[in-house]
Amino acid sequence: MGLLDGKVGIVTGAASGIGAATAQVLAREGAKLVLTDLDDAAGSALADAIGAAYVHHDVTDEDLWPSVIAAAETRFGRLDIMVANAGIGIMGNVIDMSLRDWRRQMAINVDGVFLSVKYCIPAMRRSGNGGSIVMLSSVAGLRGSAGLAGYSATKGAVRLFAKSMALECAQAGDGIRVNSVHPGIIATPIWGKLPVGQNRPIDPHAAAEASVPLGKAGEAEEVANGILFLASDLSSHMTGSELVIDGGLTAGRIVRLGA
Numbered sequence: 001m002g003l004l005d006g007k008v009g010i011v012t013g014a015a016s017g018i019g020a021a022t023a024q025v026l027a028r029e030g031a032k033l034v035l036t037d038l039d040d041a042a043g044s045a046l047a048d049a050i051g052a053a054y055v056h057h058d059v060t061d062e063d064l065w066p067s068v069i070a071a072a073e074t075r076f077g078r079l080d081i082m083v084a085n086a087g088i089g090i091m092g093n094v095i096d097m098s099l100r101d102w103r104r105q106m107a108i109n110v111d112g113v114f115l116s117v118k119y120c121i122p123a124m125r126r127s128g129n130g131g132s133i134v135m136l137s138s139v140a141g142l143r144g145s146a147g148l149a150g151y152s153a154t155k156g157a158v159r160l161f162a163k164s165m166a167l168e169c170a171q172a173g174d175g176i177r178v179n180s181v182h183p184g185i186i187a188t189p190i191w192g193k194l195p196v197g198q199n200r201p202i203d204p205h206a207a208a209e210a211s212v213p214l215g216k217a218g219e220a221e222e223v224a225n226g227i228l229f230l231a232s233d234l235s236s237h238m239t240g241s242e243l244v245i246d247g248g249l250t251a252g253r254i255v256r257l258g259a
Protein backbone atom coordinates (compact mmCIF):
# COMPACT_ATOMS: atom_id res chain seq x y z
CA MET A 1 0.00 0.00 0.00
CA GLY A 2 1.36 3.40 -1.00
CA LEU A 3 0.47 6.63 0.77
CA LEU A 4 -0.92 8.02 -2.52
CA ASP A 5 -2.64 4.97 -4.00
CA GLY A 6 -5.58 6.10 -6.17
CA LYS A 7 -4.44 9.73 -6.28
CA VAL A 8 -3.54 11.71 -9.40
CA GLY A 9 -1.16 14.66 -9.38
CA ILE A 10 0.62 17.26 -11.47
CA VAL A 11 4.22 18.34 -10.75
CA THR A 12 5.46 21.45 -12.58
CA GLY A 13 9.17 21.90 -13.24
CA ALA A 14 9.54 18.14 -12.84
CA ALA A 15 12.60 17.62 -15.06
CA SER A 16 15.18 18.64 -12.48
CA GLY A 17 16.05 19.01 -8.82
CA ILE A 18 13.22 19.13 -6.28
CA GLY A 19 10.52 18.59 -8.93
CA ALA A 20 12.21 15.45 -10.26
CA ALA A 21 12.75 14.05 -6.76
CA THR A 22 9.12 14.84 -5.91
CA ALA A 23 7.88 13.03 -9.00
CA GLN A 24 9.91 9.97 -8.02
CA VAL A 25 8.73 9.96 -4.41
CA LEU A 26 5.05 10.56 -5.22
CA ALA A 27 5.09 7.87 -7.94
CA ARG A 28 6.79 5.41 -5.56
CA GLU A 29 3.88 5.99 -3.16
CA GLY A 30 1.33 5.10 -5.83
CA ALA A 31 0.34 8.45 -7.38
CA LYS A 32 -0.37 8.68 -11.10
CA LEU A 33 1.38 11.80 -12.34
CA VAL A 34 1.52 14.35 -15.13
CA LEU A 35 4.96 15.98 -15.22
CA THR A 36 5.51 19.32 -16.94
CA ASP A 37 8.65 21.26 -17.82
CA LEU A 38 10.48 23.09 -20.60
CA ASP A 39 13.27 20.49 -20.65
CA ASP A 40 11.59 17.79 -22.73
CA ALA A 41 14.52 15.36 -22.84
CA ALA A 42 14.90 15.10 -19.06
CA GLY A 43 11.17 15.44 -18.38
CA SER A 44 10.05 12.69 -20.71
CA ALA A 45 12.91 10.36 -19.68
CA LEU A 46 11.83 10.70 -16.05
CA ALA A 47 8.17 10.23 -16.95
CA ASP A 48 8.99 7.03 -18.86
CA ALA A 49 11.03 5.73 -15.92
CA ILE A 50 8.22 6.20 -13.37
CA GLY A 51 5.14 5.48 -15.52
CA ALA A 52 4.01 9.12 -15.63
CA ALA A 53 2.78 11.31 -18.49
CA TYR A 54 4.91 14.24 -19.67
CA VAL A 55 3.61 17.49 -21.16
CA HIS A 56 5.82 20.29 -22.48
CA HIS A 57 4.50 23.40 -20.76
CA ASP A 58 5.73 26.81 -19.70
CA VAL A 59 3.88 27.54 -16.44
CA THR A 60 3.38 31.16 -17.54
CA ASP A 61 1.45 30.09 -20.67
CA GLU A 62 -2.19 30.43 -19.63
CA ASP A 63 -3.56 29.21 -22.97
CA LEU A 64 -2.01 25.77 -22.45
CA TRP A 65 -3.05 25.29 -18.80
CA PRO A 66 -6.42 23.66 -19.72
CA SER A 67 -4.57 21.01 -21.76
CA VAL A 68 -2.27 20.22 -18.81
CA ILE A 69 -5.29 19.68 -16.56
CA ALA A 70 -6.98 17.68 -19.33
CA ALA A 71 -3.92 15.41 -19.55
CA ALA A 72 -4.51 14.37 -15.92
CA GLU A 73 -8.27 13.99 -16.29
CA THR A 74 -8.30 12.13 -19.62
CA ARG A 75 -5.39 9.84 -18.88
CA PHE A 76 -5.97 9.18 -15.16
CA GLY A 77 -9.59 10.28 -14.60
CA ARG A 78 -9.20 12.83 -11.83
CA LEU A 79 -6.92 15.35 -10.09
CA ASP A 80 -5.99 15.31 -6.39
CA ILE A 81 -2.51 16.86 -6.07
CA MET A 82 -0.85 19.96 -7.54
CA VAL A 83 2.82 20.60 -6.79
CA ALA A 84 3.53 24.13 -8.05
CA ASN A 85 7.29 23.72 -8.12
CA ALA A 86 8.66 25.36 -11.29
CA GLY A 87 10.81 28.34 -10.39
CA ILE A 88 13.94 30.27 -11.21
CA GLY A 89 16.33 32.47 -9.27
CA ILE A 90 17.94 35.63 -10.60
CA MET A 91 20.72 36.92 -8.43
CA GLY A 92 22.12 40.43 -8.27
CA ASN A 93 21.63 43.77 -6.61
CA VAL A 94 18.36 45.48 -7.47
CA ILE A 95 20.05 48.53 -8.97
CA ASP A 96 21.69 46.22 -11.51
CA MET A 97 18.54 44.20 -12.26
CA SER A 98 16.58 45.01 -15.39
CA LEU A 99 12.82 45.38 -15.22
CA ARG A 100 12.69 42.61 -17.82
CA ASP A 101 14.48 40.16 -15.46
CA TRP A 102 12.34 41.28 -12.50
CA ARG A 103 9.22 40.56 -14.54
CA ARG A 104 10.52 37.21 -15.86
CA GLN A 105 11.19 36.00 -12.33
CA MET A 106 7.77 37.26 -11.17
CA ALA A 107 6.09 35.63 -14.16
CA ILE A 108 7.52 32.15 -13.51
CA ASN A 109 7.61 32.16 -9.70
CA VAL A 110 4.33 34.00 -9.02
CA ASP A 111 2.13 34.08 -12.15
CA GLY A 112 3.00 30.42 -12.76
CA VAL A 113 1.84 29.48 -9.27
CA PHE A 114 -1.31 31.57 -9.66
CA LEU A 115 -2.17 29.76 -12.91
CA SER A 116 -1.39 26.33 -11.40
CA VAL A 117 -3.90 27.03 -8.66
CA LYS A 118 -6.54 28.74 -10.81
CA TYR A 119 -6.71 25.80 -13.21
CA CYS A 120 -6.30 22.89 -10.77
CA ILE A 121 -9.06 23.81 -8.32
CA PRO A 122 -12.03 23.26 -10.69
CA ALA A 123 -10.59 19.84 -11.63
CA MET A 124 -10.10 18.88 -7.97
CA ARG A 125 -13.68 19.95 -7.27
CA ARG A 126 -14.90 17.81 -10.18
CA SER A 127 -12.99 14.85 -8.69
CA GLY A 128 -14.98 15.42 -5.52
CA ASN A 129 -12.57 14.21 -2.86
CA GLY A 130 -10.77 17.34 -1.70
CA GLY A 131 -7.18 17.76 -2.81
CA SER A 132 -3.77 19.05 -1.83
CA ILE A 133 -1.97 22.00 -3.37
CA VAL A 134 1.70 22.39 -2.45
CA MET A 135 3.50 25.58 -3.46
CA LEU A 136 7.29 25.89 -3.47
CA SER A 137 8.28 29.00 -1.59
CA SER A 138 11.72 29.21 0.09
CA VAL A 139 13.45 30.40 3.22
CA ALA A 140 13.83 33.48 1.00
CA GLY A 141 10.06 33.88 1.43
CA LEU A 142 10.46 34.02 5.21
CA ARG A 143 13.26 36.55 5.57
CA GLY A 144 15.27 38.89 3.37
CA SER A 145 18.46 38.13 1.46
CA ALA A 146 20.84 40.73 0.02
CA GLY A 147 21.42 39.95 -3.65
CA LEU A 148 18.19 37.96 -3.88
CA ALA A 149 15.65 40.73 -3.28
CA GLY A 150 13.64 40.00 -6.41
CA TYR A 151 13.61 36.26 -5.70
CA SER A 152 12.59 36.93 -2.09
CA ALA A 153 9.74 39.13 -3.31
CA THR A 154 8.41 36.25 -5.43
CA LYS A 155 8.72 33.68 -2.65
CA GLY A 156 7.14 35.98 -0.05
CA ALA A 157 4.22 36.41 -2.45
CA VAL A 158 3.84 32.64 -2.77
CA ARG A 159 3.82 32.26 1.02
CA LEU A 160 0.82 34.54 1.52
CA PHE A 161 -0.90 33.37 -1.66
CA ALA A 162 -0.86 29.85 -0.16
CA LYS A 163 -2.42 31.03 3.09
CA SER A 164 -5.09 33.04 1.27
CA MET A 165 -5.93 30.12 -1.03
CA ALA A 166 -6.14 27.82 2.00
CA LEU A 167 -8.81 30.15 3.39
CA GLU A 168 -10.59 30.51 0.05
CA CYS A 169 -10.87 26.71 -0.27
CA ALA A 170 -11.87 26.28 3.38
CA GLN A 171 -14.57 28.89 2.91
CA ALA A 172 -15.83 27.02 -0.15
CA GLY A 173 -15.86 23.79 1.89
CA ASP A 174 -14.27 21.89 -0.98
CA GLY A 175 -11.81 19.90 1.15
CA ILE A 176 -8.81 21.25 -0.76
CA ARG A 177 -5.81 21.96 1.48
CA VAL A 178 -3.12 24.46 0.47
CA ASN A 179 0.32 24.67 2.05
CA SER A 180 3.73 26.13 1.25
CA VAL A 181 7.16 24.50 1.47
CA HIS A 182 10.25 26.51 2.40
CA PRO A 183 13.51 24.81 1.47
CA GLY A 184 16.83 26.23 2.61
CA ILE A 185 20.03 25.45 0.68
CA ILE A 186 19.29 22.33 -1.36
CA ALA A 187 21.87 20.82 -3.74
CA THR A 188 20.08 21.07 -7.10
CA PRO A 189 21.04 22.45 -10.53
CA ILE A 190 19.32 25.80 -9.74
CA TRP A 191 22.52 27.02 -8.08
CA GLY A 192 24.48 26.63 -11.32
CA LYS A 193 21.86 28.65 -13.21
CA LEU A 194 21.90 31.74 -10.99
CA PRO A 195 23.49 34.52 -13.05
CA VAL A 196 26.08 36.05 -10.80
CA GLY A 197 27.77 38.58 -13.08
CA GLN A 198 31.47 38.83 -12.35
CA ASN A 199 31.23 36.62 -9.28
CA ARG A 200 32.00 32.91 -9.15
CA PRO A 201 28.95 30.60 -9.26
CA ILE A 202 27.69 29.66 -5.82
CA ASP A 203 28.52 26.15 -4.60
CA PRO A 204 25.54 25.12 -2.45
CA HIS A 205 27.70 22.71 -0.44
CA ALA A 206 30.19 25.42 0.52
CA ALA A 207 27.39 27.91 1.21
CA ALA A 208 25.60 25.39 3.42
CA GLU A 209 28.73 24.43 5.34
CA ALA A 210 29.20 28.09 6.19
CA SER A 211 25.62 28.86 7.20
CA VAL A 212 23.37 25.86 7.82
CA PRO A 213 23.31 24.64 11.45
CA LEU A 214 23.20 20.99 10.32
CA GLY A 215 26.42 21.79 8.40
CA LYS A 216 25.41 20.57 4.95
CA ALA A 217 23.15 21.25 1.99
CA GLY A 218 19.87 19.39 1.83
CA GLU A 219 19.15 16.83 -0.87
CA ALA A 220 16.19 17.23 -3.22
CA GLU A 221 14.67 14.03 -1.85
CA GLU A 222 14.62 15.52 1.66
CA VAL A 223 12.31 18.26 0.33
CA ALA A 224 10.32 15.73 -1.71
CA ASN A 225 9.62 13.77 1.48
CA GLY A 226 8.03 16.88 3.01
CA ILE A 227 5.98 17.42 -0.15
CA LEU A 228 4.83 13.78 0.08
CA PHE A 229 3.61 14.43 3.63
CA LEU A 230 1.62 17.50 2.51
CA ALA A 231 0.26 15.74 -0.58
CA SER A 232 -0.92 12.73 1.43
CA ASP A 233 -3.72 12.29 3.94
CA LEU A 234 -1.08 12.15 6.71
CA SER A 235 -1.35 15.96 6.76
CA SER A 236 -5.18 15.97 6.67
CA HIS A 237 -5.50 18.69 9.35
CA MET A 238 -2.89 21.01 7.80
CA THR A 239 -3.85 23.91 5.58
CA GLY A 240 -2.37 27.39 5.29
CA SER A 241 0.82 26.07 6.93
CA GLU A 242 4.50 26.50 6.17
CA LEU A 243 6.75 23.47 6.08
CA VAL A 244 10.33 24.65 6.57
CA ILE A 245 13.02 22.19 5.40
CA ASP A 246 16.25 24.08 5.93
CA GLY A 247 18.65 22.25 8.25
CA GLY A 248 17.98 24.90 10.90
CA LEU A 249 18.90 27.88 8.71
CA THR A 250 16.00 30.05 9.88
CA ALA A 251 16.11 28.83 13.49
CA GLY A 252 19.18 30.95 14.24
CA ARG A 253 22.93 30.78 14.09
CA ILE A 254 25.41 28.50 15.76
CA VAL A 255 29.09 29.27 16.14
CA ARG A 256 31.47 26.36 15.61
CA LEU A 257 34.62 26.99 17.60
CA GLY A 258 37.75 25.38 16.16
CA ALA A 259 39.34 22.43 18.02
Ligand SMILES: NC(=O)c1ccc[n+]([C@@H]2O[C@H](COP(=O)([O-])OP(=O)(O)OC[C@H]3O[C@@H](n4cnc5c(N)ncnc54)[C@H](O)[C@@H]3O)[C@@H](O)[C@H]2O)c1
Nearest residue numbers: 013015016017018058059086087136138183186188189190
Ligand atom coordinates in the same frame (compact mmCIF):
# COMPACT_ATOMS: atom_id res chain seq x y z
N1 LIG B 1 17.42 24.40 -4.62
C1 LIG B 1 17.21 25.22 -3.61
O1 LIG B 1 18.14 25.48 -2.82
C2 LIG B 1 15.86 25.84 -3.40
C3 LIG B 1 15.64 26.51 -2.19
C4 LIG B 1 14.42 27.10 -1.96
C5 LIG B 1 13.41 27.01 -2.90
N2 LIG B 1 13.64 26.37 -4.07
C6 LIG B 1 12.54 26.33 -5.04
O2 LIG B 1 12.26 25.00 -5.41
C7 LIG B 1 11.75 24.96 -6.74
C8 LIG B 1 12.54 23.94 -7.55
O3 LIG B 1 13.89 24.39 -7.58
P1 LIG B 1 15.12 23.42 -7.94
O4 LIG B 1 16.18 23.75 -7.01
O5 LIG B 1 14.67 22.04 -8.08
O6 LIG B 1 15.50 24.05 -9.37
P2 LIG B 1 15.97 23.36 -10.75
O7 LIG B 1 16.53 24.47 -11.55
O8 LIG B 1 16.80 22.17 -10.48
O9 LIG B 1 14.60 22.86 -11.38
C9 LIG B 1 13.60 23.77 -11.78
C10 LIG B 1 12.84 23.18 -12.96
O10 LIG B 1 11.84 24.13 -13.34
C11 LIG B 1 11.83 24.20 -14.76
N3 LIG B 1 11.29 25.48 -15.19
C12 LIG B 1 11.90 26.69 -15.14
N4 LIG B 1 11.11 27.63 -15.69
C13 LIG B 1 9.97 26.99 -16.08
C14 LIG B 1 8.78 27.42 -16.70
N5 LIG B 1 8.59 28.71 -17.06
N6 LIG B 1 7.82 26.50 -16.95
C15 LIG B 1 8.00 25.21 -16.60
N7 LIG B 1 9.12 24.73 -16.02
C16 LIG B 1 10.09 25.63 -15.76
C17 LIG B 1 13.28 24.00 -15.17
O11 LIG B 1 13.39 23.59 -16.54
C18 LIG B 1 13.72 22.94 -14.19
O12 LIG B 1 13.52 21.64 -14.69
C19 LIG B 1 11.83 26.39 -7.29
O13 LIG B 1 10.57 27.01 -7.15
C20 LIG B 1 12.85 27.04 -6.36
O14 LIG B 1 12.69 28.43 -6.28
C21 LIG B 1 14.84 25.77 -4.35
